[in-house]
Every structure is written in C-alpha cells, then in structure tokens.
Amino acid sequence: MKTLCLRACGRAAVTLALLITCVFLGLHLTGDPATLILGFEATPDDVAAFKLARGLDLPMYAQYWRYLGDLMHLDLGKSYVTGLPAIEVFLSAMGPTLHLMLPTALVTLLIGIPLGIVAALHSGTRLDRGLLFVSVLGFAVPNFFFGLLLILFFSVWLGWLPTYGNASWLHYIMPIMTIATSEAAIFSRMARSAMLEGLNLPCVQAAYMRGISRQRVIWFHAFPNALISLLTVAGFFLGTLTAGAVITENIFSWPGIGRLLVVSVAKRDIPVVQLIVLGVGCSLIVANLLVDLLSLVVNPKLRRTTR
Amino acid sequence: MSQPLLQIQSFSVSFGAFRVLNNIHLTLAPGESLALVGESGSGKSVLARSIIGCAGAGARQEGTVLFRETNLTSASDQTLTSLRGGKISLMLQDALSALNPLYTIGRQMMETIALKHPAFAKGAGRAWKGFGRSDKPALRAMALELLHEAGMDRAEECFHAFPHQLSGGMCQRVMLALALAGEPDLLIADEPTTALDVVVQKQILHRLTQNVRARRAALLLISHDLHLVSEFTDRIAVLYAGQIMETGPTRKLLANPRHPYTRGLLEAMPKANTPKGSLRPIAGEVPAPWERDQGCLFRGRCPKALAGCALPPQEYVVENGWASFCGQLPHTTIPHAPSGGGPAYALCS
Numbered sequence: 249m250k251t252l253c254l255r256a257c258g259r260a261a262v263t264l265a266l267l268i269t270c271v272f273l274g275l276h277l278t279g280d281p282a283t284l285i286l287g288f289e290a291t292p293d294d295v296a297a298f299k300l301a302r303g304l305d306l307p308m309y310a311q312y313w314r315y316l317g318d319l320m321h322l323d324l325g326k327s328y329v330t331g332l333p334a335i336e337v338f339l340s341a342m343g344p345t346l347h348l349m350l351p352t353a354l355v356t357l358l359i360g361i362p363l364g365i366v367a368a369l370h371s372g373t374r375l376d377r378g379l380l381f382v383s384v385l386g387f388a389v390p391n392f393f394f395g396l397l398l399i400l401f402f403s404v405w406l407g408w409l410p411t412y413g414n415a416s417w418l419h420y421i422m423p424i425m426t427i428a429t430s431e432a433a434i435f436s437r438m439a440r441s442a443m444l445e446g447l448n449l450p451c452v453q454a455a456y457m458r459g460i461s462r463q464r465v466i467w468f469h470a471f472p473n474a475l476i477s478l479l480t481v482a483g484f485f486l487g488t489l490t491a492g493a494v495i496t497e498n499i500f501s502w503p504g505i506g507r508l509l510v511v512s513v514a515k516r517d518i519p520v521v522q523l524i525v526l527g528v529g530c531s532l533i534v535a536n537l538l539v540d541l542l543s544l545v546v547n548p549k550l551r552r553t554t555r
Numbered sequence: 556m557s558q559p560l561l562q563i564q565s566f567s568v569s570f571g572a573f574r575v576l577n578n579i580h581l582t583l584a585p586g587e588s589l590a591l592v593g594e595s596g597s598g599k600s601v602l603a604r605s606i607i608g609c610a611g612a613g614a615r616q617e618g619t620v621l622f623r624e625t626n627l628t629s630a631s632d633q634t635l636t637s638l639r640g641g642k643i644s645l646m647l648q649d650a651l652s653a654l655n656p657l658y659t660i661g662r663q664m665m666e667t668i669a670l671k672h673p674a675f676a677k678g679a680g681r682a683w684k685g686f687g688r689s690d691k692p693a694l695r696a697m698a699l700e701l702l703h704e705a706g707m708d709r710a711e712e713c714f715h716a717f718p719h720q721l722s723g724g725m726c727q728r729v730m731l732a733l734a735l736a737g738e739p740d741l742l743i744a745d746e747p748t749t750a751l752d753v754v755v756q757k758q759i760l761h762r763l764t765q766n767v768r769a770r771r772a773a774l775l776l777i778s779h780d781l782h783l784v785s786e787f788t789d790r791i792a793v794l795y796a797g798q799i800m801e802t803g804p805t806r807k808l809l810a811n812p813r814h815p816y817t818r819g820l821l822e823a824m825p826k827a828n829t830p831k832g833s834l835r836p837i838a839g840e841v842p843a844p845w846e847r848d849q850g851c852l853f854r855g856r857c858p859k860a861l862a863g864c865a866l867p868p869q870e871y872v873v874e875n876g877w878a879s880f881c882g883q884l885p886h887t888t889i890p891h892a893p894s895g896g897g898p899a900y901a902l903c904s
Contacts, residue, residue, distance in 0.1 A: 454653035457609050458667050458733060459640025462632075468666075472657050548717040549656050 256540040267529040325519035334519035345504035349489040352427045360432035364439025386433030395426040395499040412501035423500045427493050446474035487535025491528045560585045560773045566618035573844030576797040588774035590784040593794035596841045599777045603745045608635040640671045644739040648746040650726035654718035661714035664698035671737035705732040706762045724755040743775045793817050796852040803877030813879035816853045859883040
C-alpha cells in the first residue's frame with residue numbers, strides 16, 4: 249500500500265518535471281523572444297540589451313537552470329502588458345475562475361450522475377430514451393450559442409439577470425447553467441454506461457440471485473462498482489476546472505483564467521501564458537494523483553501487496 | 556411417493572421468437588438429487604435460472620414450475636426474492652466473478668446470512684438494511700461455521716480476504732457457503748466445479764451432497780461431466796437443445812443408455828484407460844435456436860435417424876422412472892400414447 253502510494257506520487261513528480269521542461273522548451277522553440285517582443289524594427293543593440301537583461305544570451309542549459317531556480321521562488325517574470333508580476337496576474341484571475349468552476353462542478357456532478365443512474369435503472373424504457381434526447385441536446389448545443397440564448401432570454405427579454413461580470417450571486421447563474429448543461433449531459437451518459445456495466449457485472453447478478461433485494465443490490469453492489477469507473481472521469485474533469493471555460497468566460501466577460509488566456513495569447517504576454525500552462529498542467533497532475541490514491545482506497549483489487 | 560418439492564410441467568422458455576427450452580417435465584422430491592446434463596447451449600443454465608426467476612429480461616415462460624405450492628412462473632417479485640437464496644439457492648459456475656471485488660468474503664457472507672439465514676432474516680423490513688454492528692459477532696460466527704461446512708481450512712483468513720486473494724477452489728467453497736447460508740430445501744448447482752481440478756471438484760461436491768443429504772434437501776446438479784454425475788446423483792435428465800432426451804436412474808441409465816444422444820455423450824467421454832483414438836465425438840453442433848422445429852432436435856447428428864424423427868418425439872418408458880424420447884434403441888415397452896398433462900410415468904422414488 250505504502251509503496252503503491254509512493255509510486256503514484258513518483259509518477260506525478262515525473263509528469264510534473266516533464267511538464268516544466270516542455271513549457272521551457274516550447275517557449276524557446278517558438279522563436280526568439282527578443283524579436284517577438286521588440287518587433288522586427290528593433291536595432292541589434294536593442295536586441296542585445298534585451299537579451300542581456302533577461303539572460304537570453306546564456307547557453308541553453310544555463311537558461312534552463314535559471315528558469316528552474318525562478319520557478320522555485322515562484323518568480324515567473326513580469327507581465328509584458330501590465331508590468332505586474334505574472335503570478336499576481338494569474339492568481340487574480342484564478343480566484344474568479346474557481347468561484348465559478350467549483351459550483352459548476354458541483355451542479356454538473358449532482359445533475360449528471362443521478363440522471364445517468366436513473367437512465368441506467370430504466371434502460372430501454374421511454375424515460376431512458378427521453379433522457380438520451382435531453383442529454384444529446386444539452387451536449388450538442390454549443391456553449392457560445394446556449395450562453396447567448398440565456399442572455400437573450402433572461403437578460404434581454406426578462407431583464408432578470410446581469411450579462412457580464414461577477415459582482416453578485418446573480419451573475420453566477422447563467423455561466424453556471426451554460427457550462428453545467430453540456431458537462432452534465434456528458435456525465436449523465438458516462439454515469440449511465442458505468443451504472444449499466446455495474447448492474448451487468450456477474451457478481452451483481454450473483455448477489456441478486458442470492459436473493460438480496462433489488463434495491464440493496466443496486467446501491468450496495470452495482471453502484472460502488474460503477475463509482476470506480478466514474479472516479480477516473482470525475483478526477484480528470486475536476487483537474488480541468490482551473491483552466492476555466494474559455495468560451496463561457498468570454499461570453500459573460502468573466503475575469504477568469506479562460507479570458508486571461510485569450511487576452512494574453514493575443515497580446516503575446518509570454519510569462520502569463522507560461523504560468524497558465526504550468527498552473528493548469530499542475531492541477532491536472534494533482535487531480536490525477538488524487539484519483540490514483542483514492543482508487544487505491546476504494547478498489548481493493550489495486551491494493552495487491554505482492555507486486 | 557412423497558409430495559414432490561419441485562414440479563416442472565410443460566415448461567418452455569423463449570427469447571423473442573426463439574425457444575430455448577421446449578416442453579420440459581421434471582420432478583424432484585425432497586432428499587433426491589437430480590443431474591441435468593447436456594452440451595453447452597442445451598439450455599441447462601437457462602432452466603436453472605428460470606427456476607429462480609432470473610432467466611433474463613427478455614425471457615418468456617410458459618407452463619408451470621411448482622415449488623411446493625408456489626407457482627414460480629407467476630410468483631411476485633417479493634416472493635421470488637425471499638425464496639432465492641432462502642428455500643431455493645443457486646450456486647454459480649464462475650466463483651471469482653460471482654464475488655464482489657470490493658468487499659471482503661466476510662462482509663459478503665454476513666450480508667447474505669443476515670438477509671437469508673432463517674435464524675437472522677427477519678422479514679422484508681430488513682431487505683434493505685443488511686446488518687447492524689450489534690449483529691456482527693453472531694453473523695461472523697455463523698459465516699465461519701458455514702465456511703468450515705464448505706470445507707474451507709483457513710476460514711478465519713478467508714473471512715478477511717478479498718475475492719482476488721483466493722484461489723479458484725477457495726472461491727468456489729465460498730460460493731458453496733453462500734449457497735448454504737439460507738439453509739435451502741432445493742440447491743441448484745450450475746456447473747459448480749467445472750473450472751476446478753478433479754481433486755477439488757470431488758471435495759466440494761462431497762461437502763455439498765453431504766450437507767444436502769443431512770438436511771434432506773433436494774439437489775439439482777447441472778454438469779456436463781458424466782463421471783461426477785454418476786458419483787453424486789440418484790437420477791439424471793439428459794437435455795439437448797432445450798428438449799429432454801432421456802431421464803432415469805443415473806447409474807442404470809448411464810450403464811445402458813436408451814437414447815442415441817446419451818450413448819453419443821458416453822462415447823465422447825474419456826476414461827483413464829481409454830486407448831488413444833477410440834473417443835468418438837458426436838459430429839456436428841447443437842442446432843441454433845432458429846433452426847429448431849417440433850421434431851427430435853438430435854436427428855441431424857443422430858446415427859439412427861429416420862424420416863419419422865421429424866415428428867414430435869414420443870416418450871418410451873424403459874421401466875418405472877426411466878423414459879427415453881427415442882424408440883430406436885431396444886425398449887421393453889411400447890410407446891405411451893401422447894399424454895395431455897404431465898408425464899405418464901412416476902419419476903419420484
């Protein structure tokens with residue numbers, strides 16, 4: 249058990265190291281930052297001064313070393329646009345994103361999983377087909393369209409909800425609805441197939457044939473088995489939350505990571521982009537690590553001590 | 556003749572348009588053991604599962620299956636749930652996949668005992684709850700006792716183990732213990748030892764038959780292993796493509812089969828001293844459900860088939876309690892006139 253935990257942590261550490269290296273390489277492979285930032289009109293003297301100031305004249309390995317050192321101090325340079333430390337820009341956008349995405353995740357899971365289970369328990373009936381229709385609809389309507397529809401309905405026609413910003417709880421309703429609709433649609437399908445798989449497991453059938461009541465078989469035998477496969481999907485979903493929602497945040501002018509990413513890429517604000525990539529990557533790694541550890545707890549089959 | 560425990564009469568099961576069991580008649584008395592043999596695809600498992608109402612969602616049943624006074628084909632869900640694992644229990648073939656990988660053996664046994672053992676099960680109100688903390692010591696003692704009963708040597712260790720930590724033989728003993736948890740009056744064992752080696756097979760079947768005999772319960776043993784069957788059962792029913800071919804006393808019937816199919820099965824079965832090359836497999840395959848008609852379904856592979864075999868097979872009585880659905884091999888009596896309701900012979904001793 250202990251070795252398995254350590255192994256999971258080791259895997260996460262290796263992935264993290266790879267991520268950090270890839271971000272460094274990616275940044276240096278996309279071209280010379282000096283010309284990228286100063287533009288083609290810059291004089292050679294300007295370029296040399298720029299390179300000297302940022303250590304770009306050093307050999308590659310020395311730059312990498314310096315980059316690692318900076319990372320340790322969470323010093324990732326200053327935003328080219330605002331001149332503020334990149335980490336501050338990043339964190340100021342992370343707050344609104346988490347405020348938006350955590351309730352969204354909750355709504356998604358609380359709607360998606362129960363709907364999927366209901367569909368699985370009534371598989372083949374009209375209810376199941378109805379839920380299939382609803383979830384296909386929810387998934388097929390693009391977020392930008394659904395978001396605009398909501399604005400048209402609730403803001404323009406009814407005038408109930410504000411269209412942009414994150415000042416009050418009223419501002420949260422439409423973005424959450426927009427994201428949760430499509431995510432819950434996907435989750436309901438996954439929960440349905442996981443639950444059906446769970447219900448059809450030989451051990452679940454066997455429990456039923458042992459005369460254990462249907463309700464107990466569903467909740468004590470099929471559901472825990474379904475949860476195991478849902479856990480992986482849910483973990484991945486939670487890991488992507490920090491990335492925000494690029495489209496939805498832009499529609500509702502939400503000052504979050506998704507919007508920051510679009511703005512920063514448009515303005516070639518490389519330190520901020522770099523930090524966003526690192527941050528989102530880290531949260532995925534952490535989420536996957538948590539899923540790995542959690543499945544060790546939930547699934548005794550993985551806990552083999554002999555290996 | 557005592558009151559039969561299980562009476563299967565004119566019983567058929569179809570999935571959609573395909574009839575996988577056709578007009579089955581079987582009777583089982585308390586204390587009796589009946590073997591159901593036949594190739595894969597002959598409908599043995601469907602019969603076993605439809606007795607406890609678990610044939611599957613699309614199954615359409617005709618005829619009656621009487622367990623004492625209860626007609627199981629029309630019984631309510633609640634009745635069936637309380638009978639399953641209680642008065643009638645089914646022991647499945649693949650033990651490892653029949654145990655939930657997430658729970659220890661002990662937990663699964665305690666659950667089943669709490670819900671099914673006559674001393675613990677307290678009506679339908681508990682069907683959802685399972686067991687509480689206060690019940691645990693008694694349940695645990697009962698579980699260990701059942702594991703011992705099933706021939707588990709290290710019951711204590713097994714109690715705390717997860718299914719994947721046990722060998723196939725140990726899992727099958729757990730299945731036996733689970734099947735005995737409800738003190739069943741009818742134990743249906745669906746190829747309980749097929750995946751196991753011969754030594755473990757015999758041990759488990761020995762335990763099983765001992766327990767069944769001691770409680771004067773009935774056993775329906777489904778198998779395709781004629782050696783095991785001849786050792787552990789009183790009577791045998793040979794099933795082929797959903798039809799009964801021959802039923803009778805196990806040893807007498809196997810010594811002198813009166814149906815070409817039974818004979819074919821015996822000739823295809825190896826013995827320790829069988830000379831090389833002398834096994835004769837039955838040529839061809841079991842007809843698929845959509846190739847089946849009203850005639851004898853074995854005629855396509857039968858060395859003795861005649862034109863008359865396309866008619867619905869008739870019952871020929873060899874002696875009291877022994878009947879064959881083929882007239883081609885020598886019989887002592889002439890065929891019975893086709894009877895309307897139920898078999899004309901007495902199958903109960």
